[in-house]
Each structure stands twice: as structure tokens, then as C-alpha cells.
Amino acid sequence: MKYLGIETEKVRIGVFDFTGCEGCELQLANKEGTLVSFLDLLEVVNFREISSERGDNYDVALVEGAISRDNEIERLKQIREKAKVLVAIGSCACFGGVNYLKNRFSMENVVNEVYGEHKVETRRVQSIGEVVKVDLEIPGCPVSKEEVERIVVDLVTGADIKFPKYPVCIECRQKLNTCVFDLGKICLGPITRAGCGAVCPSSKVGCLGCRGPAEDANYDSFRQIALDHGFTAPRIEEKLKFFNALGAALQK
Amino acid sequence: MIYKVITKSEFKKFINGLIKENQTFGPRQVDEDINGKPIYQFREVHSFDEMDLDYTVTYSSVKNFFLPFREILSRYTFQGDDWEQSLEYRVNPRVIVGLRPCDINGLAILDKIFIKGAFPSPYYLARRNNTFLIGMDHEPLEDCFCESLNHHVVRHGFNLFCSDLGDRYYLSIDSSKAFNFLKNVETTEPTKKDNEKFIARKNFIERSFKTRVEVTGLPSFLDIEFKSPIWKKWGDKCLNCGTCAMVCPTCYCYGIEESIDVSLKTSRKERFQYSCNIVDFAEVAGGHNFRPLREDRLKYRFYHHYRGFAENAEEPICVGCNRCGRACLAGINPRDVINDLRLESKDELPAT
Amino acid sequence: MNYRLLKQDINLKPFMTMPPQFNRKTIVMRTDKVYKCEIINIVELTGLEKLFHLKILDPVEREIFSFRPGQFIMLEVPGFGEVPISVSSSSNNREFIELCIRKSGRTTNMLHRAKKGAKVGIRGPFGTSFPMEEMAGNNVLLIAGGLGLAPLRAPLYWVIERRDEYRDVAVLYGTKEPEQMLFTYQYEEWEKVNHVKLLTIVEKADKDWKGRTGLITELFEEINIDPDNTYVIVCGPPVMFKFVCNHLDSLGIPMNRMFVSLERRMHCGMGKCCRCMVGSTFTCVDGPVFDYWSVLNLQEAI
Amino acid sequence: MKVDMNINVHHLTRVEGHGDIHIKVKKGELVESRWAVVETPRFFEAMLRGISHDMAPVLTSRICGICSISHTLTSLRAVEKAMRIEVPETARLLRLLAKHGETLQSHILHLLFLAAPDFFGTGSVIPLIKSRPEVVVLALRLKGLGNDICDLIAGRTTHPVSLVVGGVSKAPSREQLETLKETIGERIQDIRAVVGLFQTLSMPDFVRETEFVSLKGSNRYPWIGGELVSTDGVVKAEDDYLAMTNEYKEDFTTSKFAKLSRESFAVGALARFNNNYNFLHEKAKEAARIFGLTPVNHNPFMNNIAQIVECYHVMLESIDIIDRVLEDGCPESICAGYEVKAGEAIGAVEAPRGILYHHYDIDENGIITKADCVIPTTQNNANIHHDLAELVKQQIMLGKSDEDVTRLSEMLVRAYDPCISCSVH
Ligand SMILES: Cc1cc2nc3c(=O)[nH]c(=O)nc-3n(C[C@H](O)[C@H](O)[C@H](O)COP(=O)(O)OP(=O)(O)OC[C@H]3O[C@@H](n4cnc5c(N)ncnc54)[C@H](O)[C@@H]3O)c2cc1C
Ligand code: SF4
Ligand code: SF4
């Protein structure tokens, strides 16, 4: 497209994965209806999961997964050096994700439990941002393909990238859902950043906050509401901590 | 206004006739809450029996039929360095059955803004013109306070309105369309007895309100209480989640979003329903926020509803349905906030 | 038996084929139809601001479009966004429109990358204007901070083009740093040819700056203000006009002869989206030009 | 004859997760051949400790981005067995439907996005958009259908949301199901086209006799729960899974290995096919016959064909399931209430890549105290490893070049459709 006198260029991307389920990478290949147009915006120079081409001349590195081994740190730093823009995709990359649940225990304990005598190297889980500088975070477990598409279009056209600042509730109510609290379940929608289309409450299960906090989220009021609805404190904590995404809420 | 009386069985025939010919929406149970109470929404129906006309109240209002939560205002098609804009106002005719008086009055308020005010909206107009509305009276719930705002009765804004006389409906006909459609079924002229029953029904409903909110003089009163600590108290509870505005029949604030499709060939300009409670409602480029605090934003919603709009259109924008109060997880509702303010101002009066 | 509702298709109405006339607020029109414009010239003013010359392409639409000083338009960059921008040119100029735009977000950043010849859209004009006729026969004092000079150019042109109808005309202009000064290339003409007294000041001087340093209120010491027959227009960041207006108030200038232009977030320009509401007032239809009394009267305004 | 060979494939592409191939041949003798998983272990079993039982399915779904529905269903089965929860029949049917969506999506992803480029000689599916658009259209339509099924029933394809303890939290409407059924019907011709497409490709001819392990159907092709069987005649109860998997550790790989009657065994589409051929839909059997695929087949490359046969089967079975749900009148609430109790149970489910087990101990507060998960690819890893050695030996005999051996080794690993990050969970 040439528009406003500006020629758009394909984005050269590399997709890399660390500790995670690769679900976010898979999301990139979903939404089949627009997949061909989507791929047309990109020059994929490195994407191990779907392609044998391996190049180093990428501008944008999409990094999936958290960091949980020494050699991952090395690999990540190399990617950081080559990439002009490093994008953390998915809740694991942005916040550590469910992997952070491992950090509740000591590493010896964890290795013993799963591998017994056998020694396997592992370390406390860190998000990508805890290890290298991250230029852009696309949260979600998994990321929403709609959002990724929008962001890629912004990258291609050179426009500023914006995320909703409001919480999931607004999208949820716009879907005319019955509030999950009314159904007797707990939902983190009121404090979680929207953008997923309220997938979870739309299926009548509570939001787990995978997209991180909404701006100026009211944690105190939220906790009180959850307690008033009869949920126990440990139950509320379990939900809040699930993706390690709601940073400020966890400080308490 | 022309009045008629119809038996409930004829009425059912009438509605089924409409359903057969037109896309029709009506109150349907969609869920049951944790306490076993049914939850209703206006949904598409394919026969009279799918509706529950004895429903209490719908969870969300009918607003989104006229102001969709998301709506494309225009499209652009790119070609080289140039583009073309296209606009259209496509709405297919449809019927909505079972609106409560407050729902209809809510639409009448939206009419003031979107049709009668400056820059009438063709989008809204198209939707309004193509919707056939059948209203229905009901006994108020515990927390309805539309009577305080005089919105428990309807005068205009509908095609047909039904008052329940037990085995029959007393029909108020406010459009030629309704009048003509009714020729398909058997109706009778109201007798003197019918009229008496109709008035008794109205009085009964009026007497049944259990919640009252004192709104007289509210605009000036809110002005005086602009700096009241009450706002912080409620503001601290507010989640700024926009729920109240989404369910409200009259909240109409919005935002605009433009996006280019992945094909890079077209783009959409969309209007999406917003809420003044949302953190960036009044934020401008560079990050300055004209309403940085939760209490500022909560207060603004009350101001717009009971003061701002009141000054512009000589009536509060709220119709008293308490949908916002019911939907709010933090338990914020107009009655309690307004009462709190009133008490607060009493306390401030110099002791005599 | 017939129950079918007939479609009332708005798309068939006559206004669908006519260009919208934004000066006639009460008629139904295609409120989202833009006038397509070509960017015929781009003047780089500072690192952050550029002046765009926009020509409405359709001759009929160009004919319809007319504005008064103080009014703004909604500038559409298809695909990226629509933003309110004050018209910064002479209302006599029917050939093209000048917009002075700061790079500050998604839409404006995109616009700053646009090349000459690019096509954008406008809707408008919207909002209230300065009472230029009422000011005739009086002194006119224009006070601007930073980007505030952009909306003041329209009233300044008005006065200059009818110079003998007005008495003393002065412009007080302050910015943070010298390099942020806008339209420096026009100062000499304003002063020498148009007999406008121009005083500038910066908060922080650099090594080349030879003028005054300090806050804009310090400029008041250098001019005589006759409170009985002076009209003032103030444009700039909220903190600035608060101080300036307070000062003018203390000089005895009646509040209804002081005008400010408010800035709020806007998405429609038509009094619908409510983003620009201040209390019960829409900045887009009841403003952006307000006299100082109205501003004071709005609890949230400053 | 080729005498020396040194092949090292670092991070094999077009598979899920990280694995390396090492082959060393000296003087015509195979010195070393390894399938080494180098994926980072995530320690899900440890993470599960202290988690509420109803969060276990949500957590374990994150073991794998491709077969998250299978993990969720396995986890649900373990929790529901442990607490003796009776899941309503409609919910069971819908869960199976979601499972079929996943199987279709996963198999098509493997066949047409990951494996196909090997047959067309491209590095990925992307060049095929231009060179073989008809293949890509098929791939997109069928994968799209799989995703649509998952979205409708499970709320989302990757990491389902509506599959919850007790049943399904939100049921699709009658209209939605009817539309879906129609779409599946329309897509049958696409799967036929896939059969046609693969007829034009030749599967490498390689046989190494092995043991195949899967669930055993009692009256239909098995997916969720049941007896465990092997082609060597082993039969065990679901709860006896440890005797079936016998996991052990090797130093060169982060994934565990597994064995049964022989040094290794295989799970997956071919294993299911070999053990349950009789329960396949007639049309699916017909498709198998076109390729000469009959039980028991020992060519691992035929796993690709078994996947096509299964796609056919699940599409047809999905239509039957929808019919049954529609007959039952699509009730809105299809979730059983339950009381939290202590318990221990094992769930076994046939994930796209083979049999998957979750084993939980749950305390009286409904908290998981101990967990064990055995993943299909973990069970396959040893078999891949041994296949590799055999394949290389045969190739040396044929005097193949380094490139040929590398290519064929990669194809072999891919034929198993390994899900490596899953295997090192
Ligand atoms: C009456 C009026 C006149 C203005 N005149 C000028 C001018 O002459 N020159 C100039 O450079 N700027 C002017 N502005 C400010 C200009 O509108 C904003 O800088 C611009 O909207 C930023 O948009 P963006 O998309 O680049 O930023 P983003 O931060 O990406 O904004 C997103 C959207 O928010 C809204 N928005 C954000 N900031 C503002 C704001 N300050 N005012 C109104 N809406 C906003 C717009 O609808 C915009 O599309 C004026 C504003 C108003 C209200
Ligand atoms: S279900 Fe969750 S997201 Fe939806 S309204 Fe309720 S709290 Fe908000
Ligand atoms: S609803 Fe919550 S948990 Fe679910 S996808 Fe959205 S942000 Fe994530």
C-alpha cells in the first residue's frame, strides 16, 4: 500500500520460543480467514515451528515463553542484539505466566519431585522483561489473533500501537453476558485489561487476568467485592496469582 | 391517542403474525443466577411462546438496538495514494416486544439527543425509524425508582403500548402502523368499565413503588456538593469498569476507533459505546487527564445524568430503572449516592 | 392479513447525495461524510509542529466551507483517526485552509509523515468563534502560550485584514524554549506592515536568545492595558490562562471581554460523544471559545 | 558406499518444541544416533501441587498449545473420577465434539502445514500459497473448521474455557449446532480432496517392527477413557497406566523415555488405527484402503495416512454427535453440581499424538497434593530414537548422501508429529 505518500514495507520477523506451550505461536497461524493477507504483511525469516528457513536478518523478534534455564538467557540476549524491536508475546513472555507457579518452591524441591535422583538444570522463572529490554508486550494466554493482526498492521504502516486501558467488564457487558459473579463464580474482569473480547466470561467462567491489569485498576475494592461474594482469601489469591500478571495486586 | 382492548389470546395471534413477517425481539430468560432468580435479555424470538412477557426486567436495556455497542460509521477503500469514503445506513425493519415504560422513556431521551438536538444522527434515525416498539406495563420491582422521575408512565415514543387488565390488554396506539396491523385481529373499543380498570391499574402501579429518590432541585444541589467528601467515599469503591453505562438505557457517551484491515485495502471507522467512568475518558494526547481520580469520574457520571443533561434538556437523563445499581459489583446505585449527598448536606447546615 | 413492516430506507433520502453543511446544525445530513482535501503544502515550523495547507478538492464543498476565527474542524486521516484542529488561517482565504499541527499521538504522528499531495478529510467547521465584530473599535490583546498561537492566527488575520476598524493590537507570546516559537517568519510583517505590537518571552533561554526570559505574565509590565476598551483572547495551556486571566481580572477587564479557547478530548465535534463535556457544557458546540465568566462558572473547567 | 557421516540437526524445524538429531557414522558403521529433546522442562507436576482441583484443567491446558483440549479433558477426567462426579450425557457428547475439533485442527496442521512442505520440497507452507494455492485453501478450510468447532464448544481453540469440572459451562444454541453440522457436511469433500492429494505423494518405505499402545474401544473408536492395549497383546486397566508406560531417564535428553514389551513402543494415530481399525467409520476405512493401510502397519511414515483417516472419521462422527445433542434438545445447563471430596484418580485420553495420562491425589479441600502426567510424545521419544538408528542403517546400506539421510531423518521425526514442549512439561 502506498498511502499519504508513504510506502509500506513488509515486516521482517523472527519468531522465537522459550519456556512455554507454543500456543501463542500457534495463534499466529490461526484465524484462517485472513491468514493469507496476514502472512502477506510479513517476511518470515525465522520461525522454527512452521518453517525451515532460518535467517538472522529480522527487524522484529516475537518472543514467546518465559526464561527458566541458563542457556535461554544466552539465546535471548543474542536475539535482543539482532532485533530492532523485541516483542514479548503471550503471558509467559510478558509476566512469566503459569510457569511462575514453579517459583513457589525451591528449585531442588521441584527437580526432585519430577526427576527424582536425576539432575536437571532449571532456574527461577523470569519474564522476558526481567532479562532483557522489551519494546512491546502483547499479553494474553494465548494472545488474541485479532490483536496481533492489528499490531502487525500498525507495525507495517508505522502507526502508534495502542492497547485498551479499560477492564474486561466493558467488553463482557457489550456481549450481553450475565455477570459471572451473578452465577456464583469469581471473575477478575474488573481489574484486567480488556482486548480479548471477554472470552472467558462469555463462556460463563471467570476471567483469570491473563492480560495483566487494567489501568488504574481498583484492587482494594475488587478484593472486598470478592470477599463479600463469599470467596475465601486463599481462593482469591490463587486466581490473582495464576498468570503472575496482576503485579500490583500481588504485592499485598 | 387511540385506545383499544384485546384479549390475550388475540394478542398472541397478533404477535405471532408480526414474528412471522419480521425479525422480532422480546424478553427471554437467558440464565438463572446463583439464587435461582431468572435473568432476562431482549433476544431474537421465533414464536410468542419463546418470550416471557411476565418477566421482571431485562439485565441490559434496549439501548444497543439503537446505539450498537460497536457500529461502523464509514469505510474507506484505498487505491494507490488515494481513498474513497463510503457511508450507508442499513437497517432492516424489526419489532421489539415487551419494553417497559422506562425503556421507552429512555429512548425518548435518546431521541432528544440524536434526532432533536444539533446534528441529528442518521445512524440512529435509521434504526429508530425501522423499529416497531410494543411496550408493556409492569409492577415495579423493589428497587425501581422510575416513578420518582416520572418515567413510570409513557406518553410517546412507542407504536403500541399494552396495559395488563388480567385477561385482556388495554392498548394505547400511537402509530398508524400499529393501527393498521391491529386490523388483522379482533379488538374492541374500550368500555367505560375498561377505562376504569385501566386507570385503576395505573394507580395501582404508581402506588407500588417502594424506592423513592428525591430529585427535585437536584441540579443546583449537585453543584453545591461538588467538593463533597461523599464522592471520595463512593469513588473508592468504584471499579471504573463501565458496567453501569453499558446496561443503562440512556448512557450514550462514545469513542471512535479507526482500523485498517489486514488486507491493507480498506479501513473502518467505528463508533463504540464508552463510559465516562473509564480511566481515559477525558485523557488527551500527551497523557494529561482532565479527570484523573476515580471519584472525579464517578462524580461526572452523576453530574451528566442529574445535572448536566438537566440543564440542557430540562430533565435528568436517568429514567430510574436501577439497572446500573443492580449490575454494579461495588454496590453503587443512584438512590444511595443521592441520599448520601442529601444527608451530607443536611449535616452541613448550620445548627440552629 | 399483512404484518410486514416496510423498510424506511434512509439511503434513498435526498441528503444522501448532497454534501453535508456543517454550519446548518439542525438538518439531517451525512454527519460522517468528510470533504476530501489535498495537502498542497507543508511548512516545517519546529521539530514538533508543521503547518499544513489543505485544499478541498470538490468545488461545491469548497464553496460551502466557510468558518469564523476560533472555530475548529475535525481532521480525518483515514485508517488512523480523526482529531479536532483549530483553523489557523484567514477566514477570507477560500482557496485553502491552514492547520498548524503538533505531533502528539497516533493520528498526528501519521500526519507528520504524510507527504505533499497526500489526501486527508475534514468535517466542519464546528464550535463557537470569537466575537470579532463586537471587538471592532477597541484594543485587541492576543495572548498565547506555546501551540496557543495557532488558533490565534485566525483572529489576528481578521484584524489585520480590517486593520483600521481596530485600535491598538498587541500579541503577547511565550514558550518554554526559543526553538518552540511558532511562525517566527511572520513576526516582522506583523509588526512592521500590520502595526501589531508583538512581545515574546521564553521560560528558558538558549545561547542565541536575545529576548526576554520569564513567564508570560511578565510581559504585562511592558504594555499599557486600558480596561475600558480592551478585548482579550487567551490561548494556551490551562495553567497559563488561569494566571493570565486572574491578572487581567485584577486590572479590571470585564470577564465577558476575555475569551479563552478550551481544549478537551473530542471524538465527534457535534455534541454527541460527550468526551469534551465540562459539567453540562460541550466544548465542541458550546465552545471551544468561551468568555472567562462562563469558564469560571464551569466547576471542572480549570 | 558412504563411509563417514556426521549429522547434527539443531532445533528441528516444523515441529512443536525443541529437539536435536545427532547421527555419527564411521567407516560405514553407525556409531551413534540420537533423538535428543532439549526442550526446557517446566515442572508442571510440581506446579500442580497446592492448586485447587478446578484450576488443574486450566493449568494443565498450558502444557501444550496444540492439544490443550486433550490436556483439559484428561485433567477433568482425573478430577471427576477422583470426586466421583457424574457428568451429564450431553456434556460428554459436547466434550467429545470439542475433542474432535482439536484432532482435526491438529492433524491438518501437521499434515498440510508442517509435513507437506517435505513432500513439495519447500521450507514451509508459505511458498505454497503461491505455488500450490489449492493445497493451502484445503489446509485453511479444514483447520478453520477444526478451530470453529473448538471455538463454539470450548470457547476457544487454544486453552479452552468452557470445559469445566462437572460438564460444560456454556452450551451452544440449536441454531449454532445446526449451522456447524451443515458446515462439516460441506467440508467432507475437502477431506476427500486431501485423500486425493496424498495419493499423489509417496510415503517413504521404511519398516521397523514395533509395539503400538492405545486405548481400546469397546463399541467405538476410543478417545476418552477405557482399557489400555498394545499390539503385542498387553491389556491393562486405565488405572494401571504406570505398568503401561514404565518411564525412565536417559542423560542426553530432557524428556523421559518409556517402554513396554520391547525396547520402545509407539502411540498416536497409527497406534489407534492398528488397535481399533474395526471401529472406524466405513468411509474412513475406505480411505485407509486406498493407501493400502491395514492393521497392523509398522511403517512410522504411515502415521501421516492414519491421521488423514482419523480426520475423515472425526468429521463424520461429529455430525452424528451433533444429531444426538439436537435430539436431546440442547439443554442450557449441562454442568453437574458436586461436592468437593478427597480422592485419587487417573484419567487417560487419546490426544492427537497418542495416549495421555494425568494422575492426581486430591485432599478433602479439593487441593491437588500430588500429580503425574505422562505425555504421548514422551512415550514416542524412545521409539523415534530407535527408528532413527534403524533408518540410518538402512540408508547407509543404500549408499545415500548426507543430505538424503538428513532429510529422511527429519521427515521420520516429523511423521510422529512430536509435541516436544509437551513431552518435557
Ligand atoms: C478545539 C480543539 C482545537 C485543537 N487545535 C489544535 C491545533 O490547532 N493544533 C494541534 O496540534 N492540536 C490541536 N488540538 C489538539 C489535538 O486535537 C490533539 O493533539 C489530537 O487530537 C491528538 O490526537 P492523536 O490521535 O495524535 O493522539 P492520541 O493520543 O492517539 O489520541 C487519540 C484520540 O483522542 C482524542 N484526543 C487526544 N488528545 C486530544 C486533545 N488534546 N484534544 C482533543 N482530542 C484529543 C482524539 O479524538 C484522538 O483521535 C486541538 C484540540 C481541540 C479540542
Ligand atoms: S463477568 Fe467478569 S468481566 Fe463480565 S461483567 Fe462480570 S466481573 Fe466484569
Ligand atoms: S477473560 Fe481474562 S483470562 Fe480470559 S482471555 Fe480475557 S483477560 Fe485472559
Ligand code: SF4
Ligand atoms: S437508574 Fe442507572 S441504569 Fe437506569 S437510567 Fe438511571 S443511571 Fe441509567
